[in-house]
Amino acid sequence: MLPTARLCQVWQGEIAGNRKVSDESYAQQFERTFAVPYDQIDTSVPLPKPSNAAQERVPSSRRAPFSNVWGTLMRPAFGRTWSSTDIGRLSFFTMTHIAGVVAPLYFFSWRNLAVAFLAYCMGGMGITYSYHRYSHQ
Numbered sequence: 001m002l003p004t005a006r007l008c009q010v011w012q013g014e015i016a017g018n019r020k021v022s023d024e025s026y027a028q029q030f031e032r033t034f035a036v037p038y039d040q041i042d043t044s045v046p047l048p049k050p051s052n053a054a055q056e057r058v059p060s061s062r063r064a065p066f067s068n069v070w071g072t073l074m075r076p077a078f079g080r081t082w083s084s085t086d087i088g089r090l091s092f093f094t095m096t097h098i099a100g101v102v103a104p105l106y107f108f109s110w111r112n113l114a115v116a117f118l119a120y121c122m123g124g125m126g127i128t129y130s131y132h133r134y135s136h137q
Contacts, residue, residue, distance in 0.1 A: 022048040025055040027072040 022029070029050045033041060055061050055070040063070050082090075 020048045021051050023051055023054055024048075025058050025061070025072070026050040027055065027058050027061070027074065030074060 024032070029047065033047065052068065052070060055072065056063075058070070058072055061070040061072045
């Protein structure tokens with residue numbers, strides 16, 4: 001069931017969600033949202049966008065390099081018990097990076113490099129043209 005119009009704005013025929021910026025930081029919104037059991041979270045109401053200014057005022061927040069975005073480490077990486085999900089994600093990202101470093105040693109050719117570069121350029125142009133076309137609607 002789609003959210004009703006009173007809960008979210010409709011923009012060009014599409015449900016856009018709550019576009020208002022709250023005076024709540026990301027960390028405050030996370031704590032408030034997940035203070036109730038998971039099965040009791042009301043997912044029918046869109047959340048307002050947390051305020052970057054409020055996030056900046058959180059004592060433990062840090063600014064992301066080369067950005068105006070402030071973030072808070074929600075759980076320490078060390079000194080806690082890792083869940084099976086944490087271990088699975090660590091394994092996946094570790095193997096992905098190892099494959100990225102090792103793959104050129106086995107599969108490098110100038111032809112493959114040229115094909116990868118062309119695919120990169122075509123993908124970037126496709127995204128750019130698609131967004132440009134969409135912006136004129």
